[in-house]
Amino acid sequence: MAITFNETTRIFTLTTAHTTYQMQADAQGYLLHLYYGARTAGEMDYLLNYGDRGFSGNPNSAGSDRTYSLDALPQEYPSLGTGDFRNYALNIENADGSQCCNPVYITHEIAAGKYTLKGLPFVRAEENEAETLKIILEDPVTKVELHLLYGVLEKEDIITRSVIIKNAGKAPVTVKKAQSACLDFLHGDYDLIKFYGRHAMERNMERMPVSHESTRIGSRRGTSSHQYNPGVILAGKNTNEDSGSCYGMLFVYSGNFLVEAEKDQYDQTRIQMGLTDELFAYSLEAGAEFTAPEVILSYTNKGLSRLSQQYHHCIMNHICQGKYVHANRPVLINSWEAAYFDFTGDTIVELAKEAKALGIDMVVMDDGWFGKRNDDNSSLGDWYVNEEKLGGTLTKLIERVNAEGVKFGIWIEPEMVSEDSDLYREHPDWAITIPGRKPVRSRNQLVLDFSRKEVRDEIFKRICAVLDQGNVEYIKWDMNRSLADIYAPNVTYDYVLGVYDFLEKLTNRYPDILIEGCSGGGGRFDAGMLYYTPQIWCSDNTDAINRTRIQYGTSFFYPVAAMGSHVSAVPNHQTGRVTSMHTRGVAAMSGTFGYELNPALLNAKEKAEIRAQLAQYREYQELIREGDYYRLSNPFQDNFAAWMVVSDDRSKALVSVIRLTAEANPSAAYVTLKGMEEDAFYREKTTGKVYPGAALMEAGILLPAAVSEYEAYQIALERV
Missing domain, CATH: 2.60.40.1180 (Golgi alpha-mannosidase II)
Incomplete structure (x- = not known):
């Protein structure tokens, strides 16, 4: 079995093909972390170190034993108010205003199969592929319960973590912080590898030592963000691509998050991941529950390449779903850099003719086809076709494109609204704003409140009315600003669950449509979105040289098949750089291959190169998608x-x-x-x-x- 429990020592052991994870419900009832690393036999409680620690408190249950302190012992789920002064995973504000939760072990359950999460994406597995451990902790005063969930995918070397917080008491409480996973290490010297960036230059790899301070990275932007990706690696000092120990933590969530890493006063390392404690507080009435999103853990002593491959396999086989995950996907050409807002229906048809002549499978009509939108200042929310601009109905346009032997795709941005729109004039209260204040604008647009069901339902109805007009085979789902006007402490979490609810309904209604996620490129490139969209536009930056760095950083957690990557025109529209068609093709083949240019502007030689690229890509697309990926250089350092x-x-x-x-x-x-x-x-x-x-x-x-x-x-x- 992948999960065992020793009734005598109360030690839990989780075992995968090459790893062991162990913890103990000790004599005081606290759940202590013992070990996570290479697979081993036996029990690891001998590693615990007890001593009389000055200024480190002792829980009352320890009596006069001053050697027992949660400020020094390794814990599975540290909570504020227990005498542990390090970073904590949980903070509960009680009805009397106190901030304390003292969770102790009550019981546990072991079951075949993998747990599921209501309203949230999660690692999926068949019953014979995984086991679940649920450990129930309880605060004896408030009766708040913590249901710690562990999913073990033995063959994949994957362990997942989530927490359900249940108010089993009689008085309301408020969840003010809820991390999903914590790892405590009794000794060792580690580096933290994180992936920072900005719009059009996402996921730059940065490696730094974990030192005697608390390092915090995350997002308070309402999305996982361009600035930090919700995936981090804790690596030994000598760990490289091919050898050494490394631990990965990947958040299956698309909103605000927090990673905290610190080396404490006794040179012990703690790293934890979950929801940020900023712009967040979640009230729980008696009987109510709150679910923390899932974290995917993985470990290897075979270096960073092996760790990446473990995550790639997990995402491809247990996160992404639908008919396109392991299938050859259409090579598309997008109208954005070909025409921007300046197009008609005839422009799209001409693009389809050019695509057919080159051997491209699909044309995507990007932003500008709806309402009165001829720039980015109006009409978001008015999801009706501008038939005057297109020269007819959407049905007719799709028929014309299909008649050229080319598939049709379309761009949408369901979460947004323009102040200059019929929707906003009718429902200004549907935009996220702080009462009594003028809203913050970004890209001259506001965010619809997807935490509200009536808002989601109306937008869903409008989007479906568009998609039902013809043979739409691809959707580019965009999201082009951050959330700023947070009017309530629950809204950031409920907003993301609303997005997931919308996507769940959309994918169920249109299982044959390929959806590509996007948020100004890579601003929401995370495992949560990949649960609904098997590919994400990797970056708005299509420059081949910059893309080597962007795709390098992305590859540490995410498979090639998830990276939207296109050949674009030169001089590049973001950097002005000129590179050859061949170089642009090599960069784009490390992703879901496509084009972002106007073929009518190409000469015969360039068109011949595109045909050769397509032949090359189609010959190797299955190998590129399904093969094991290796990084052979570091483009931040090498030539x-x-x-x-x-x-x-x-x-x-x-x-x-x-x-x-x-x-x-x-x-x-x-x-x-x-x-x-x-x-x-x-x-x-x-x-x-x-x-x-x-x-x-x-x-x-x-x-x-x-x-x-x-x-x-x-x-x-x-x-x-």
Whole structure:
């Protein structure tokens, strides 16, 4: 069994293929964390260290034992008010205004299968793929219960954590902080790897030591944000891509979050993840429950590449769902950078004709098709077709596009409203605002209050009325501002649950439509959105050189199949940089391949290159989507960006390289490969050269001498 309980020692052991997670309900009733790491036998309570700690309090239940302090012991779910002065996971404000919860062990349940969460996305698993542990803790005074949930996916080396807070008492309480997972380490020296950024430059990897201070990262923007991604890694000092211990924490949630990491006074490390305690307080009447979103934990002592692969497999097989997850997806061309707001129905049809001639599968009509929207200052919320602009109905336009042999997709932004819109004039109270104050504008738009069912229902009705007008096969769901006007402490949480409710209904009603998430590109790139949308527009920045860094950071948690990535025009619309069509193609093939340009402006040579790109991508799309992904360089430090995918049976590999610098009289450049079969030989498709697998991984492969800036190479290898 993956979960066992020793009745005598009250030790819980969670076991996966290569890891062990252990905790103990001790004699005082507190749930202490014992161990998480490489798989081991036996019980780890011998690691606990007791001592008389000055200024570290002792719980009353310990009597006169001054060596027992929750300020020094490792805990599963530390709470404010118990004498632990470190970062805490839980803060409950009681009816009398006190802030204290003293949860102690009551009972537990072990069951086959994986728990589910009401209203929230979660890791899915069949009954034979997972086991669930529920540990119930209770505050003896208020009767507030904590249901700590653990899901164990043994083969995947995945353990999930969530918490349900139940007010089983008679008086109301307020949840002021509710983290989902805490990891305490009794010793060790760790680095924290986080992924920071900004709009159009998301998920830059940064590694820093965990020191004697509390490091806090997160979001208070209402979304998971461009600025910090809700995924972090705790790594040993010597951990690299290929070796060393590392722990991942990934939040399955799309709103405000908080990660806290600290080394305490005794050189112990605590890291926890969950909802932020800012802009948040959730009232619970007697009998009510609150559910904290899920955290996905994973560990390996085989380095960062292995950790990434464990998360990739989990997301592809247990988060993403629907017909497109493991299927070849349509190669699309989006009208945004081709025409922006300046288009008609004929423009879209001409784009479809060009797409068909090149071999592209789908045309997506982006922003500007509804209301009176010819710029970004009006009409959000008015989800009716501008038939004057399109020169006819949406039904007719879709028929014309389909008649060219091309699929049709459409852009929507359901969560937003323009003040210059019929919807706002009719329902100004539907926008999120603080009573008595003028709202904060961003992109000259406001946010609809999706925490309110009547608002969601009306927008859902309007969106469905559009989608029902024809053969729509793709939706780009955008969200182009942060939430600023937080009028109540529950609204940030309820808003995200409202978005999930909307997406749940939409995916159930239209199971055959491929939905791509977007929030100004990568502003809501998280596992919560991937539960509903199997791909997310990785960044509004389509520059091939910048994308090597953006996609590098994204790859630490998220699979290639989730990254929306397109070839765009040059000079690039975000950076002004000029790169070759080939280089742009190599960058975009590390994602869900497509185009963001106007083919009518291309010459014959460029169009021929696109046809060649499409042939290359379609030959390798299954390998790219399903293969094990390896980072071969660090584009923040190295002169080139390199990565590769390897098939599960190690018979095929595709290596991609983009040079990031140009120098006179340069040194020879070698790329060392990974994941190959040591005793096998591999033939390179273009040259026919045969290489030993071991040599490819030890000595590497020599790159061609560069003759121009930003050159790119793809090396396809097949076992002989």
